[in-house]
Amino acid sequence: MTTTRAATATGTGPRRADGPRKAAGTAPYAYEYPVADLAYIAPVQATVARGRVLEVDASDAEAVEGVLTVLWHANAPRLEPDPDLSGLQRAAELAVLQSGEVAYRGQVVAAVVAETFEAAHQAAAQVTVRYEQFPHDVDLSDQRSDAVAPEEDHRQGDTAGAEPADVVVEHTYTTAMQHNNPMEPHSTVAHFDGAALTLYESTQGVHEVRRTVAAIAGLDPRSVHVIAPYVGGGFGSKGPLHAPTALATLAAMALPGRSVKLALTRRQMFALVGYRSPTLQRVRLTADAQGRLSGIDVVATVQSSALADFVEQAALPSKSMYAAPNRRMGHRAVHLDAPVPTWMRAPGECPGMFGPEVAMDELAWSCGLDPIELRLRNEPDRDPHTHKPFSSRNLAACLHEGARRFGWDGRAPVSAARTENGWRVGLGVAASTYPVVPPPSGSRARIRYEGEGVYVVSLGAADIGTGAWTALTQVAADALGAPLERVRVRLGDTTLPEASLAGGSTGLASWGSTVHAAAEAFRARHGQAPEPGAEAEADLPDNPDGDDFAMFAYGAQFAEVRVHEATGEVRVPRLLGVFAAGRIVNSRTARSQFLGGMTMGLSMALHEESVVDGRFGHVVNADFAEYHIAANADVEDIQAHWIDEEDPHVNPLGAKGIGEIGIVGTAAAVANAAYHATGVRVRSLPVRLDDFVGA
Amino acid sequence: MEADITLTVDGRPRALRVDTRTTLLDALREHLDNTAPKKGCDHGQCGSCTVLLSGRRVVSCLILAAAADGAEVTTAAGLGDEAAPHPLQQAFVEHDGLQCGYCTPGQVCSAAGVLDEAAAGWPSAATPPDDLAEGSAPVLTDAEIRERMSGNLCRCGAYAGIVAAVGDAARAHAPAESGGNR
Numbered sequence: 001m002t003t004t005r006a007a008t009a010t011g012t013g014p015r016r017a018d019g020p021r022k023a024a025g026t027a028p029y030a031y032e033y034p035v036a037d038l039a040y041i042a043p044v045q046a047t048v049a050r051g052r053v054l055e056v057d058a059s060d061a062e063a064v065e066g067v068l069t070v071l072w073h074a075n076a077p078r079l080e081p082d083p084d085l086s087g088l089q090r091a092a093e094l095a096v097l098q099s100g101e102v103a104y105r106g107q108v109v110a111a112v113v114a115e116t117f118e119a120a121h122q123a124a125a126q127v128t129v130r131y132e133q134f135p136h137d138v139d140l141s142d143q144r145s146d147a148v149a150p151e152e153d154h155r156q157g158d159t160a161g162a163e164p165a166d167v168v169v170e171h172t173y174t175t176a177m178q179h180n181n182p183m184e185p186h187s188t189v190a191h192f193d194g195a196a197l198t199l200y201e202s203t204q205g206v207h208e209v210r211r212t213v214a215a216i217a218g219l220d221p222r223s224v225h226v227i228a229p230y231v232g233g234g235f236g237s238k239g240p241l242h243a244p245t246a247l248a249t250l251a252a253m254a255l256p257g258r259s260v261k262l263a264l265t266r267r268q269m270f271a272l273v274g275y276r277s278p279t280l281q282r283v284r285l286t287a288d289a290q291g292r293l294s295g296i297d298v299v300a301t302v303q304s305s306a307l308a309d310f311v312e313q314a315a316l317p318s319k320s321m322y323a324a325p326n327r328r329m330g331h332r333a334v335h336l337d338a339p340v341p342t343w344m345r346a347p348g349e350c351p352g353m354f355g356p357e358v359a360m361d362e363l364a365w366s367c368g369l370d371p372i373e374l375r376l377r378n379e380p381d382r383d384p385h386t387h388k389p390f391s392s393r394n395l396a397a398c399l400h401e402g403a404r405r406f407g408w409d410g411r412a413p414v415s416a417a418r419t420e421n422g423w424r425v426g427l428g429v430a431a432s433t434y435p436v437v438p439p440p441s442g443s444r445a446r447i448r449y450e451g452e453g454v455y456v457v458s459l460g461a462a463d464i465g466t467g468a469w470t471a472l473t474q475v476a477a478d479a480l481g482a483p484l485e486r487v488r489v490r491l492g493d494t495t496l497p498e499a500s501l502a503g504g505s506t507g508l509a510s511w512g513s514t515v516h517a518a519a520e521a522f523r524a525r526h527g528q529a530p531e532p533g534a535e536a537e538a539d540l541p542d543n544p545d546g547d548d549f550a551m552f553a554y555g556a557q558f559a560e561v562r563v564h565e566a567t568g569e570v571r572v573p574r575l576l577g578v579f580a581a582g583r584i585v586n587s588r589t590a591r592s593q594f595l596g597g598m599t600m601g602l603s604m605a606l607h608e609e610s611v612v613d614g615r616f617g618h619v620v621n622a623d624f625a626e627y628h629i630a631a632n633a634d635v636e637d638i639q640a641h642w643i644d645e646e647d648p649h650v651n652p653l654g655a656k657g658i659g660e661i662g663i664v665g666t667a668a669a670v671a672n673a674a675y676h677a678t679g680v681r682v683r684s685l686p687v688r689l690d691d692f693v694g695a
Numbered sequence: 696m697e698a699d700i701t702l703t704v705d706g707r708p709r710a711l712r713v714d715t716r717t718t719l720l721d722a723l724r725e726h727l728d729n730t731a732p733k734k735g736c737d738h739g740q741c742g743s744c745t746v747l748l749s750g751r752r753v754v755s756c757l758i759l760a761a762a763a764d765g766a767e768v769t770t771a772a773g774l775g776d777e778a779a780p781h782p783l784q785q786a787f788v789e790h791d792g793l794q795c796g797y798c799t800p801g802q803v804c805s806a807a808g809v810l811d812e813a814a815a816g817w818p819s820a821a822t823p824p825d826d827l828a829e830g831s832a833p834v835l836t837d838a839e840i841r842e843r844m845s846g847n848l849c850r851c852g853a854y855a856g857i858v859a860a861v862g863d864a865a866r867a868h869a870p871a872e873s874g875g876n877r
Contacts, residue, residue: 019788020780022796023803025731025771032730117725118716183735183743183797183850232733232797233850266736465795465851592791592853599852624740624848631845633821635854 009474009484010653013588017470017489018230018463027230030202031187035259038189039068041251042120043244043262044110044127045271046102049136049617050306050337053100056110057128066119069254070127072110073097077253079246083215086208088240088440088501090308093340094216096246102131103307104339105617106271108243113251113260136337138617142172142280142301144334150311153299153330154319154385162295162326165286169362173283173355174684175314175667176609178276179269179619180344181629182464184232186244186273187263190252196223197252203228204239205501207460208441210494212241213249229492231464235600236343238464239503242273270622274342275610277302277312281355286326291367291374293324298356301332305340309333312341313348317433317664318356320550323380337617343503345600346660349434357430357668358683361675365415371429371672372399372408372556383550391549391649394580395431398556401643402429402578406558416679423562423571426677430668432555432579434661436650437504443511443540444497445518447476451532453486457518460499461491461511465596466659467589468507474585475512475653479519481528497537505553505657508585513651514540545649553581553656557598557665561673568689572602572670575638582647582656590658594640597662602638603630605667606686700764704729705773713760719753720744722760723770731772731800735848742847745801745808746770752808754846771800774807783807786863792856793849802847806861809835809843810868819843835865 021027046053058070076097085091096108110127114120182202189200197219203209206226214221231238244264251260264272279302286295300314315329344350364371376396382389403409411427412418418425445459457476463469469489477484490496500510522536560574577598584590607628610619621627640662647654671682680695696715701708704727711726720737723729723746732755735743739757746755747769755768775781783806786792793799813833818826821842822833833839840861841854849857 015788016791016793018796019791019793020777020784022793022799023771023784023787024774024776024780025733025800025803026777027796028730029733029797031734032724034728116714117721118714122716181850183741183795183848184733185735231795233795235850263734266738266740465793467794588791589794592794592851592856595855596794596852599854600850603852623738624736625738629848629850630852630854631848632854632857633841633845635841635852638855 009477010585013586014470014484016467016589017473029184029230029232030189030200030228031261031263033189033200035189037257038259038261039113039115039255040117040120041248041260041262042112042124043108043247044124046105046107046109048102048131048133049105049138051102051131051133053102053109053129054132055130060126061112061123064119064123066115067123068113070110070112071097071250071254073100076250079216080218085212085215089212090340092308093243094241094246096243096250104337108247111247111251113255136617138336138338138612139614140278140303140334147301147332147334150331150333153328155328157326159295159297159326159328162286164288164294166289167287167363167366169359169366170284171683173281173358175279175351175354176685177278178344178608179610180235180237182233182235185264185269188245188248189259189261190248191259192252192256194256198225200227202231202238204234204462204464204503206492206494207498208501209241216246217249226494228462231462234464235345236347237273239343239501244272267622270619271339274340276344277341279312279314279351281314283355283359285359285363287363291363291369291377293322293378295326296322296324297328299330299332303338304333304335305338306335308340310341312351314352316348317352319385320383321433322378323384345663346434349664353664354668354685357665358671361672372403375399375431386550388550391551392645392647393554394643394645395554397643398554398578398580402556402558402576405641406576415676422565424565424677426561426673428559428669428673428676430557430665430672432557432661432665434505434553434664436551436656437506439500439506439510440503441500443499443514444537445514446497446535446537447518447522448535449530449532455480455482455486456488456490457515458490458496459511460494460496462502463491464502466507466593467586470589471508471585472511472515476515476519479516505659509651509653509655509657510540512653512655516652517541543651549649551650553661555579555661557669559669559673561670561677563674563677563692568692570606570687570689573636575602577640577662579642579661580645581642581658581661582645582650583654584642585655591640593658594662595638597660598638598666599630599635601663601666604685605670609686698761700761702763703767705770715761717760718756719758719760719763720755729770729772731770733797733801742805743798743801745804745847747804747808752805771803774803782867783864786860790856790859792853792860794851794853798847798849802857805844805847809861810865837862
């Protein structure tokens, strides 16, 4: 058959391929597969923050009609004691019910499996756990002598003696503990037939789940099948595995032949699937009177867990952001009796760009400079960290374009200058950055010609709402020279070729480059007129430029903030971001990614804070009534734009990744605008009305 | 304790026996295999489980199935399907008012409720006082839509697209013919 070469699909905005199914509610998520012989899992969580389980009295629970088993460390199936896991995983977090040790409040200490959801939850409430309780410690502070530096500080020159130091900005900036809270709770349906394990899982990467579960359960990975075509968000917490997946695996092993189901409650998600560590960032900027930086010093104190280590890399973005001859970036981790932190959208960059970007605003005010001009004066011509050239760096273009679109020129050069109907009004700006991260593993894709002009592209990638499904269809259509509607993409299943997980904004760049390579391999082998059934596969190609350039996406975010004179209420009527992130493959879904990031950034700026009660060690505001996330009415005029950026070095698509940069810098832009509105400098997130009342 | 109940779900009568503790949401999802309504919090705080109960939007996680005996329930899957989508579903796709899609069926049902509530003259906190006159229907401005849709959380942050989608549907939804798609 003949096909006319389609107009280039890349860069256009076809509708989300999975949109109609999702809007109709017929796309099945992990918990929703019709399975036979199902049973429900209800976890029992520790009520002490540190201790040892002495005894579990399950007699009342077992007496509840419909209860199949009550698992605890004395009777749960054994997992591999020393599994061989990828660097993403924390083995101790997955060793569920393998010992009586309690490392944090809320840890799983038992679980009920029952015929019905209601019976499982009733019985879980009737399990009595007796503990030996030990003193616990959940208090994060940057004054602790037991904080450890997980690596040597990055040092260039001498920040303490940096000259000139006509202007010094030195403050501590803090960001709150946050929980990812994807709308779909972490869910697993597991079935073990005595040899093979099938998991319907809410995950950002089916192959990573297979590898990990096989390792902890002592199974051959080929006998583990993981299915996850539809995933209700993740934002990082569905990247590494957490205790619930291990628990569901255990329950399936304990009840071979049954399909056991576990969906966490919203409350359980505040203990069991990770979180973004709070950060305390000591930032010191020194500059000459014209605002040229002589020194940048950022030391971020974060919390890790006594159970397993995870250090939020909050000082990282400052390594490459602005020029300055004297630099120090370092981390201090305090190991607490708390759950293990995890990835949350733009780990490192998101909290780590709050302190420095507010400090840059403070520096601009101190120098009497426009904050855009200050940033332009400190543009590096090479990456200050590695001294490599940038593959492309268009922060300046983003700042200029954003200023034009936002109407920055009319901004008063003084703070607290504008009041409208009882609201103090201000404008603020901050920069965004996110690196082009090497994918966490390789990927492989298969292309098969089905006849009738139809090509099927298969790889075990994940679309957690990113639009990957749609964008990969476009990439394949262009690489094959086939019309968009004749390309079908299959993903989210371990029976498909192995692909890296969705994380670090690497999805489209790595999977897209792999699909591109597979299409080229297909054409090389089968030409333009393939026989039905013709197939080709290819791996993610190495990037020959990978070691030669520093590769980052950039952005500029602008906020208008209104602070009520009487109540201190904070509103953000306008948010505008301009991004330089390489080639944009799908304009429709890309805009949603940027806007979604900015919306979560707004949420971070104004609402999100998990509050830990030090006496008991748990998050007290563990639901959506008390842990607020941005609702519809919080988001008013919000716009995302991008500049055309050609970057031949990042990958064959020229795409840098867009899932995370949208959240980076938003909170700083809001805090900076609030200062412009009120003259009150807020250095601690979230920005709240009590920061302004009486100030 | 169990109860025998009947529900009309998406136009189809269904008889079932439920534990009296079973919520309407779990009855739909676990007993009737209708997973269009989603469980996001089970506390009535996120809106993912929104369905239309006798034409009005409710969070189905806060209603006991036994208490809904005899009710007419419309889920997103009943408003339309892939082949014949409801105008709201089309508008959500057109404006990309969704990403992961988990909150979307609830958003769609909630939006259907919003259109009817506005057509029936129900004000919201965002309704300008001048529009509160007897017999007048509030205009679904962006501010009205944001206010009325704020019971449905979207963690992906698709609010801008949701507002555009509901606005499109509102403009096409003549006040006189409410509920034409049920």
